[in-house]
Amino acid sequence: MTQAVQEFERRTPKCKAAWEHAAALIPGGVGSAIQFKPPYPIYIGDSKGSRVWDLDGNEYIDYSLCYAAMVAGHANPVIAEAIKKQADHGTLYGMPTTLAGDLAEEIMRRYPGVIDMIRFTQSGVECTQTAIRLARAATGRKHIVKIEGSYHGGTDDLLVSTGGAPKDAWGPGDAPASTADSAGLLPSSTDYTTVVQFNDIEHMRAAFDRLDGDVAGVIIEPAMTNGGVIPPQPGYLEAVRALTTEKGSVLIFDEVKVGCRIAEGGATQLYGIKPDLVTLAKAIGGGVPVGAFGGKRELMEMVTPLGPMVHFGTYNANPLGMAAGLACLTKVMTTERYEEMTRLGTKLADGQRKIIADLGIPACVTQVTTLGGILFHPEEPTNFREAARCDAALWDEYWFSMLNKGVIPMGSAWFEEWSISAAHTDEDIDRTLEVTHDVLQAISA
Template identity: 50%
Template sequence: MPAPRNQRSYESRTRRSRRVFEDASRYFPGGVNSAIQYFSPYPLYVTRGEGSRVWDIDGNEYIDYCLAYGAATAGHRNPEIMRAIKSVADNVGTLLGFPTPSAIGLAKEIVRRFPGVEMLRFTNSGTEATMYAVRLARAVTGRNKIVKVEGAYHGAHDYLLISDKPTRRVLMGSERAPASVPDSAGTPEEVAALTLVVRFNDMDGLERVLRENENEVAAVVMEAVQTNSGLIPPAEGYLKEVRRLTEYYGVLLIIDEVKTGFNAAAGPAYAAYGIVPDLVTMGKVVGGGTPLAAFGGRAEYMEEVTPLGRAVHYGTYNANPLSVAAGYAALTKVHTEKSFRQRAYLSERLAKGLRDIVEDAGITAYIMSYGAMGAIYFGLEEQPRDFREAFRADKAAWHDWWLGMLVRGVIPYAGAWFEEWFVSVAHTEEDVDKYLVAAEEVLKGLARG
């Protein structure tokens, strides 16, 4: 189906969203409170969620595969999580300003499920978690530089919002030595220069950067499976080599599990690759869909955090009882090995169905499912190995497909070409089949042009 038709259908079904957008735009830049929520022609304003569904302000129902960018994969209004939150509201209060014993239970569960995490600190967002982990690595090593992977998102702070999504190929620098491109205006050049960039799966590139900056790099920050560039698994032996190199150069390895934790695997994604990081960041699922995240790792490093050590970590809302209760219910009652297996099965079923449709329609697109997540790269025939290869994907086709799916009652993805789909505990085979029926219509339309 040609693009203008999907857009017209979207506009005719979402008239109230447009009106709310106009109103919201007077108060919030772009009418949203996180730039990722904006899409053209205007975002969907959603009023309610239940299980695998959400409803927009026009009353349209959607099967939701965005799931708050992977944070709501317990399903909307999950009964276990709602019960836990109600109990805190009835008996405890939202914020007491003193440490509460309940945080220990969630910490124990995290320590049990994240190899290498002996101690941790809670924060309110993944952005804070990675920011504090970087500060801690600098404090521990006494070094200033950080190495990150091109195309990887770790939150919106200056340390790591570098070469997250360089918008043009010419800005990226050479394959051999990718440039450090600040994604946001307002990032001081001096700060950007401290963040060095490598390509995912490029062992030689990492070796070179660590060698050329010997005794200057505090940490390598990466995901075990790169997200926010679609989904890119590590090449065989890559993560082990990263671990070996970081140890050799005395550099801390920080693995970011904010998105992949409990979505790419039943726990952290790195566990399948036989590596133990020095520090780990986590978020999204660990708070059961409430604002809670954490950074943790080896006790010897975590003891550098104040008041024991010198790396400052504060936060009025850290480990607030509501989020801790929601996270505890999510990890102990919802995100079990068993529920993960079912989610992964559904994600693979979805991927297989999409591959068949794409083949029948004669469309070029590479479809990837990893755990309970998946990605579609329009215009690519093979799995990309890094962001540069992913970047070749056809973004216009993606947008067309996105709108086409929305007007058929499916939120097919988190809302940008480089995001992913997520399958929740509440999704069913029937939900997957509905996705596929809608996808078949849209993709055949796209093939006709």
């Protein structure tokens, strides 16, 4: 055990006790495997703004923000008020309210010419799995093309080559294997999900040629958020758009993490590309579980009850989530707010780069507006394989050392990201950079 982990254990006995209790009852003591970080996860007691407190009372500036979901910051008073108000009138009816139409309108305002119609879900994975079903329904084709290392949620067809398999199973760089990333998948998951490298259009074209006109759709994060944050190279998304149009395949932008986050209108606004379908979650729910898929009218008219592609869900468009999402997008996340958050993101990334350069550490920082990441490898990655050159042991040392000084610097693994919320301030960034300097100096000594 490293010194940083020992220090973490010394500071968090109540977290350890909570985990021991939960682990006997719940696999790993967590609700999602990503929350389990050995020796045990931080158990949260409270949160407000840019801060969370663990059960032991330790305070952290939080840049994990529930894997970028908490775009408005924790316990945002405007959102909390909207939730309380709705809770007083009921949380579920199984019958529609006007709130969903209002949130749909706000999202469509942010995605003009891209989202003509939208359907709400409760999570990101439901919208990605439904989007690929819709692509298959619309084209009558079988294959889905995805990017190596991209995570689109825990659904069988997309739990393929997310980076979870051992490196020696990944296959050659120019023809990655479709790896099954969970026990229990049918062979069809890997047979019908083809994997290509991000930022390499020739690779994708070759996959289309191999699949001989049977590609239903391409699902892609326009800026990858597995592997720190990996921006698209100039011209790449345009080329993906042109290829999918040429081949009559549905282009799905998975904007679960970046939608309404890296810009008001997400990646479609930032990069100016129009996909056929967009999947959204995280930011659009204001911290309450909400997802959505939306896009071209002719595709969305295939969704039941208008068309033959089935989509159900007891909790879909539930009033609590709709009220929270509406308050988040219309009252908190204004145009100026995105500009301010992007300024802070750039200040953090520039500050981190300067520290790394001054200390001569073989590391790099990537950033897309309000999201970024530190990888312990000198070259900025253009795809997941390059990102995976990160020294994961050193990254862990960095992460625990930052925790011990009151900062959760990123989600809890090297391939996660840091994110800025509407509640982060210049003082938070200044303090974080001071801590980063001390930590990187110590671990590089």
